[in-house]
Amino acid sequence: MSDKTPISFVTGDAELGAELYSVLATDFDVTVESDAVKALDGLENRRPLALIVDENIKPIGGMKFLERAGGRLGKQMMPSLLLISKQQETFVQKTAYLGEAAYMIKPIQWNLLRTKISEAVNSGVEKSWDQLPPVQRSVLKETVGIFRDCFGSIQHGAPIPVAKIEESCRPLVQAVTDNQVTGLLNAVQDHDDYTYVHSLRVAIYLSLLGHSIGIKGDDLLILSSGGLMHDLGKCCIPHSILNKPGRLTDDEFVIMKTHVNHTKDIFDTTNNISESIQVIALQHHEKVNGTGYPNGLMGGKLNELARMATIVDIYSALTDRRVYKPPMPAEKAIAILESMTDEVDQNLLGHLKSYLLEASGLPE
Ligand SMILES: [Fe+2]
Ligand SMILES: [Fe+2]
The missing domain is CATH 1.10.3210.10 (Hypothetical protein af1432)
Structure with a gap:
């Protein structure tokens, strides 16, 4: 088992998936998934400490994916981050369901993403201290x-x-x-x-x-x-x-x-x-x-x-x-x-x- 913190990235963009992996794999145990259905099953088994979801994920899109993941995992849902385009921002802001997911506009600023993942992991870990x-x-x-x-x-x-x-x-x-x-x-x-x-x-x-x-x-x-x-x-x-x-x-x-x-x-x-x-x-x-x-x-x-x-x-x-x-x-x-x-x-x-x-x- 890896000693790094597990995180998962769900994206339909293979190039972005590879780039994210190469940037973050030094610090985290990263899994990249391009199939929404497989990714949903994988979350239940793997329980990453943070989840990054690209709005570009077929066939349901990132927001729907998060909604379904939240429905399946309930209180076990991990902190997550949605990656969107600038054009999608207004729509995302108006959407009631984003759970605790924050969003980030592409193209990705890698340092900012690293910080946000760290915050997401820490918010989940700190929440687990309630038990x-x-x-x-x-x-x-x-x-x-x-x-x-x-x-x-x-x-x-x-x-x-x-x-x-x-x-x-x-x-x-x-x-x-x-x-x-x-x-x-x-x-x-x-x-x-x-x-x-x-x-x-x-x-x-x-x-x-x-x-x-x-x-x-x-x-x-x-x-x-x-x-x-x-x-x-x-x-x-x-x-x-x-x-x-x-x-x-x-x-x-x-x-x-x-x-x-x-x-x-x-x-x-x-x-x-x-x-x-x-x-x-x-x-x-x-x-x-x-x-x-x-x-x-x-x-x-x-x-x-x-x-x-x-x-x-x-x-x-x-x-x-x-x-x-x-x-x-x-x-x-x-x-x-x-x-x-x-x-x-x-x-x-x-x-x-x-x-x-x-x-x-x-x-x-
Ligand atoms: Fe020290
Ligand atoms: Fe020291």
């Missing part, structure tokens, strides 16, 4: 909401809402202390905002590690908030580097590394960010032997929080699901960290290891 137990549901809804607020603030040069971020992490701390994180980790994995998914996973694992060494109450809240905010500066990294489906070149890596400095700039515009959150965010790429970045801090200069953040960030990156790699099993990721004897704090790693591999029987 989760209350604590897990509120962790995901609160954190995804605050994450968007943060990025909005950063774009407008406004201070980030630190107090709200900390509040949004309260259910997360509860989920960690109630041992409800497996459901959370599963529920977030299909979300298409990788920085959010990674940041939430770091927040979860950082809180788990904190919990396992006896950190409690508001201190645990700081840990999870620091985890959620640790990569905020990535919003300043070009999309092509941030979401590159593969290894970065040396030059790209230099740019990627600047996300820590961007985080510092963001923090500089905001008051009342606790020292601990700053340590987590600004030192999570430092290593005990001084080979990390941005400052190459060594041993004694790295307090426990920084050491925890480094371990958890590496562990999360290894076990994250990316379009170009499946998640690494927990045992293997821990073994890699254990081989980094000079770089990461092995005592703290031991706590994470016992929690993940022995105490909870987690992941993936």
Whole structure:
């Protein structure tokens, strides 16, 4: 099975089908279908997370197709997007039935389509969170909401809402202390905002590690908030580097590394960010032997929080699901960290290891 998110495209235009496939197949597991009847059957079996329908689909046309798909799938209908010509726009706007489908006018602007598919996938994934137990549901809804607020603030040069971020992490701390994180980790994995998914996973694992060494109450809240905010500066990294489906070149890596400095700039515009959150965010790429970045801090200069953040960030990156790699099993990721004897704090790693591999029987 593919590790990419499944999406389906229904079109009678073979050329457009091939073009869409070539543009999107790097990021998604794309199926292109040219027969409306087969496509309807396929939807029930495959359950793509987003559906793109060309108005040009024989014999019924895209709008009718969506209507029938909605009728068949009912509440299971996935978010969809209708591709139309400029001439069809007035008609489409007047049509009561479009369900939740948005539309887009051809010729396709590929970047915009990529964004809309991402929004469609995320709206479906976020809706599915309604079925989760209350604590897990509120962790995901609160954190995804605050994450968007943060990025909005950063774009407008406004201070980030630190107090709200900390509040949004309260259910997360509860989920960690109630041992409800497996459901959370599963529920977030299909979300298409990788920085959010990674940041939430770091927040979860950082809180788990904190919990396992006896950190409690508001201190645990700081840990999870620091985890959620640790990569905020990535919003300043070009999309092509941030979401590159593969290894970065040396030059790209230099740019990627600047996300820590961007985080510092963001923090500089905001008051009342606790020292601990700053340590987590600004030192999570430092290593005990001084080979990390941005400052190459060594041993004694790295307090426990920084050491925890480094371990958890590496562990999360290894076990994250990316379009170009499946998640690494927990045992293997821990073994890699254990081989980094000079770089990461092995005592703290031991706590994470016992929690993940022995105490909870987690992941993936
Ligand atoms: Fe980072
Ligand atoms: Fe990170």
